[in-house]
Amino acid sequence: MPWTTQLKGDSVAWLLESDTPAVRYLAMRDLMGVSADNTELKSAQKQAYKEGPIAKVLSKMETAGYWVKPGSGYGPKYRSTVWSIIMLAQLGASACEDKRIERGCKHLIDHALTEGGQFSAMTSGVPSGTIDCLQGNLCWALMELGYNHPRLKSAYDWMARTVTGEGIAPSTDKNAPLRYYAYKCGPNFACGANNKLPCAWGGTKVMLAFSKWPAKRKTRLMKDAIQQGVDFFLSVDPITANYPNGNTDKSNRDWWKFGFPVFYITDILQIAEALVGLGYGKDKRLENTINLIREKQDKDGRWPLEFDYAGKTWVNFGKKKEPNKWVTLRALRVLKAVG
Numbered sequence: 001m002p003w004t005t006q007l008k009g010d011s012v013a014w015l016l017e018s019d020t021p022a023v024r025y026l027a028m029r030d031l032m033g034v035s036a037d038n039t040e041l042k043s044a045q046k047q048a049y050k051e052g053p054i055a056k057v058l059s060k061m062e063t064a065g066y067w068v069k070p071g072s073g074y075g076p077k078y079r080s081t082v083w084s085i086i087m088l089a090q091l092g093a094s095a096c097e098d099k100r101i102e103r104g105c106k107h108l109i110d111h112a113l114t115e116g117g118q119f120s121a122m123t124s125g126v127p128s129g130t131i132d133c134l135q136g137n138l139c140w141a142l143m144e145l146g147y148n149h150p151r152l153k154s155a156y157d158w159m160a161r162t163v164t165g166e167g168i169a170p171s172t173d174k175n176a177p178l179r180y181y182a183y184k185c186g187p188n189f190a191c192g193a194n195n196k197l198p199c200a201w202g203g204t205k206v207m208l209a210f211s212k213w214p215a216k217r218k219t220r221l222m223k224d225a226i227q228q229g230v231d232f233f234l235s236v237d238p239i240t241a242n243y244p245n246g247n248t249d250k251s252n253r254d255w256w257k258f259g260f261p262v263f264y265i266t267d268i269l270q271i272a273e274a275l276v277g278l279g280y281g282k283d284k285r286l287e288n289t290i291n292l293i294r295e296k297q298d299k300d301g302r303w304p305l306e307f308d309y310a311g312k313t314w315v316n317f318g319k320k321k322e323p324n325k326w327v328t329l330r331a332l333r334v335l336k337a338v339g
Helices: 002-006 011-015 021-031 039-050 053-059 081-090 100-111 132-144 152-164 200-212 221-232 268-277 284-295 325-338
Strands: 183-188
Touching: 002 325, 011 021, 011 053, 011 325, 021 039, 021 325, 039 053, 053 081, 081 100, 081 132, 100 132, 100 200, 132 152, 132 200, 152 200, 152 221, 200 268, 221 268, 268 325, 284 325
Parallel strands: none
Antiparallel strands: none
């Protein structure tokens, strides 16, 4: 594996250890390129559903397909349906492999996705509850879980349209069939939570979601939105995180803390994940970001956990500042993609 020359140690072998079957499965699939019909790969996947974080999250799901309480599933953070679905996707779970996951995805679509394509954070599920970070996270998660529901097309269309502004009226035009809202308030990732300025946290989720949508199904509108997003993120050097911040002149320090899982708070590693997934891994404007990722590894080629949700989610993923298999897996996927 020529790409491993970027590493200071054999961290791939570390990820392949049998004590963490979910990581082992994803490392075999994503780093080793093991074919889907490989017996050892199937065994690791099967084991991941029996023990570890996937099993723990699924054990907390109600039989009707939701976590904590029925409905749109945004609250309470970070254990309800929205967060559990996002976490399962990051853990490598699949709706095709487990009927419980399929049931959870269906509950989410039925209760949180509006007719206009907006995923809503509101208990009532109204369109005004839409916001980029939620829209991107859920579009990405459902695709990653293999739950490519027909209604997802409307969610992607809405997401693309909100980036470009095409065909969407201002939020003040209450009678318009398509308009912006309090949080999803304007094009180019503008967000009410960011003082109506473009929010790079939310934008990263949107771009990550676009990276999962099949190339042959990308419409002209989606391609325009992707290009606009790429232009936004590469308008500055991503390692500076010098994106609009509505509340302070300084970029949020969490940008430089690589973590797991990743919810709406975003790190620079996820910008790389999104842009690499969209085919921009070789873009020279991303070079410093890739170098930063390389530099954060330790002498054994491992990356530490710098941001987490310990005690807030169903599962804890290790101690902060210590080498972490999930963060290392994230970094290695990017480094493999850039070669």
